[in-house]
Amino acid sequence: MDAIAGSIARSPLALPSVVRLKDRHEYTYLHSIAVCGMMIGLAQELDLDPCLIRRLGLAGLMHDVGKARVPLSVLDKPGPLDLEEYALIHRHTTRGHEILVDAGIDCAITLDVCLNHHERLDGRGYPAGLSSASISVYARMAAVCDVYDATTSARSYKAGWSPGEALEWMMAAEGHFDPRVLRAFRRMIGIFPLGSLVRLASDRLAVVLSDDAGSATPKVGAFLCAISRKGLTPCAVDTVHDPIVSLELPGRWGLTDWALQRDHIMSAF
Numbered sequence: 001m002d003a004i005a006g007s008i009a010r011s012p013l014a015l016p017s018v019v020r021l022k023d024r025h026e027y028t029y030l031h032s033i034a035v036c037g038m039m040i041g042l043a044q045e046l047d048l049d050p051c052l053i054r055r056l057g058l059a060g061l062m063h064d065v066g067k068a069r070v071p072l073s074v075l076d077k078p079g080p081l082d083l084e085e086y087a088l089i090h091r092h093t094t095r096g097h098e099i100l101v102d103a104g105i106d107c108a109i110t111l112d113v114c115l116n117h118h119e120r121l122d123g124r125g126y127p128a129g130l131s132s133a134s135i136s137v138y139a140r141m142a143a144v145c146d147v148y149d150a151t152t153s154a155r156s157y158k159a160g161w162s163p164g165e166a167l168e169w170m171m172a173a174e175g176h177f178d179p180r181v182l183r184a185f186r187r188m189i190g191i192f193p194l195g196s197l198v199r200l201a202s203d204r205l206a207v208v209l210s211d212d213a214g215s216a217t218p219k220v221g222a223f224l225c226a227i228s229r230k231g232l233t234p235c236a237v238d239t240v241h242d243p244i245v246s247l248e249l250p251g252r253w254g255l256t257d258w259a260l261q262r263d264h265i266m267s268a269f
Contacts, residue, residue, distance in 0.1 A: 001036060001054065001057045001058055001061055002054070004033070004036055004037050004040065004057060005040050005053060005054065005057055027075075027153065027155060028064055028067050028075070030153075031064065031146075031149055031150065031153065032060070032061050032062070032063065032064055032065075033061070034145075034149045035060040035061070035063055035064075035142065035145045035146055035149055036057050036058075036060035036061040037057075037060070038060065038145040038148070038149065038185075038188075039056045039057055039059060039060035039141060039142065039145055040053055040056060040057045040060070041188050042141050042144070042145060042181070042184060042185055042188055043056045043141070044188075045184045045185070045187055045188040046137075046141075046181070046184050052109070055107050055109045055110065056109060056138060056141070058107060058109075058110050059107070059109050059110040059112075059113035059114070059138060059142065060113070060142065060145060062096070062100060062105070062110050062113075062114055063096070063113050063114050063117050063142055063146065064092065064096065064146075065096045065099050065100065065114065066091070066092035066093055066094070066095035066096025066097070066098075066099060066114070067092045067096070068095075068099065069091075069092065069095040069096075069099070070088050070089060070091075070092050070095075071088070074088050074089065075089075076155070076157070077157065078157040079157070090118075090126045090127065091127075093114065093115050093116070093117070093118055093126065093127050094115065094127050096114045096115070097111060097114050097115040100114055109136075109138050112136055112138055112139055113138050113139055113141075113142045115127065116128075116130065116135060116136070116139035116142075117139055117142035117143050117146050118143070118146075119134075119135050119139060119143070120143075120175060120176050121135065121140075121175055121176065121177070121178060122174075122175030122176070124175065132178075137178070137181070140177070140178040140181050141181055143176070143177060143178075144170070144177050144178070144181050144182055144185045145185070147166075147170060147176075147177075148166050148167075148170065148185065148189070151165075151166040151169065151170075152166050162193070162194060162195040163189060163190065163193035163194060163195070163196075164192075164193040164194055164195035164196035164197070164208065165195060165259070167186055167189070167193060167196070167247070168196070168197065168247075168249055168250065170182060171247070171249060172249050172251065186247075190215070191215065191216050192208045192215070192216075192218050192244060192247065193208065194208055194209070194210065195207065195208060195262055195266070196208040196247055197247070197248045197249070197250055197253075197255070197258070197262075198220060198244045198245075198246065198247055198248060199226055199244070199245050199246045199248050200220070200222065200237060200239070200242045200243070200244060200245065201242055201243050201244075201245050202222075202237075202242045203225065203226040203227050204222040204223075204224065204225060204226060204232065204237070204242075205222070205223065205224040205225075205226050205248065205253065206220035206221055206222040206223065206237055206244075207220060207221050207223065207262055207265050207266055208220050209221050209236070209266060209269055216239075216243075216244070217238075217239045217240045217243070217244075218239060218244075219236060219237075219238075219239070220236070220237050220239055220244070221234050221235065221236055221237070221265055221266065221268065221269050222234065222235055222237045223265050224253070226253075229253070229254075234265050234268045234269070236269060
C-alpha cells in the first residue's frame with residue numbers, strides 16, 4: 001500500500017492508465033489494488049487530511065475481502081445470478097467486515113468502507129439500506145472507485161466499458177453516487193476520457209478522440225448541431241480554439257444506440 005501511495009505521489013496522471021490493465025483470472029486481487037490506488041488519488045483530489053491517506057488506501061485494498069467467502073462459481077458465473085446467488089454476493093460486505101474484525105483490523109475507516117461501499121444515497125443499497133446522512137464520505141468515495149473499476153474491467157461474463165462510457169453511466173445514475181465525490185473522481189481520472197460525449201462552445205456535440213489524462217483540450221470529432229439537433233459531417237476540431245464547455249449524457253440528446261454511433265463516428269478519423 002505504501003508503494004502504491006508513493007507511485008501516485010510521483011506521477012498522479014499515470015494512475016488512470018495503469019489501473020485499466022486487467023487480467024480477468026486475477027480480477028478481485030487486481031480490482032482491490034486498483035481501488036486502493038484510486039482511493040489515494042481521490043483523497044488527494046478532495047484535499048483530505050494527508051494523515052488519512054494511508055487509512056484510505058488500506059480501506060480500498062480491503063474493501064472486497066469478503067469475496068473470499070463467495071464461491072468462485074458465483075463470482076465468475078457467465079449467466080444471470082439467481083436470487084440465492086445474489087444473496088451470496090450481497091453478503092460479501094458483512095462477511096468482509098467479520099473477517100477484518102477477526103483479523104484484528106481496528107481501523108474505523110477500513111471497517112466502514114468494507115461494510116458500506118455498496119450503500120446508496122437514495123437508501124437502495126446494501127447491506128443496511130442506509131440513507132445519505134448515514135453514509136460516510138469514505139464509503140461514498142469507495143462506491144465511486146469500486147463501480148468505476150468494475151465497469152471498466154473485462155470479466156468472464158462481460159466486456160469492459162470505456163472510461164467515457166463508465167463516467168456517462170455513473171453521472172446518470174441518480175441517487176447512487178455523491179455528486180461532489182463523482183466530480184472530483186472525474187477530474188482525477190482525466191477531464192474528458194476517450195469516447196466521451198462533449199458540447200463545444202460552438203454549440204456542436206463531439207466525441208473525444210484522444211486519451212490524454214488531465215488534458216482540457218483533447219482532439220474531438222464534431223458530428224451534431226446542439227441547436228438544431230441536425231447531424232453534421234464528422235470533422236476534427238481543435239478544442240484550443242473551440243473549447244469544450246460540458247461533458248454530456250447521450251440520453252439527454254436522444255442518442256439511442258450510442259455505443260454504435262460513437263464507434264461509427266470515431267472510425268471516421
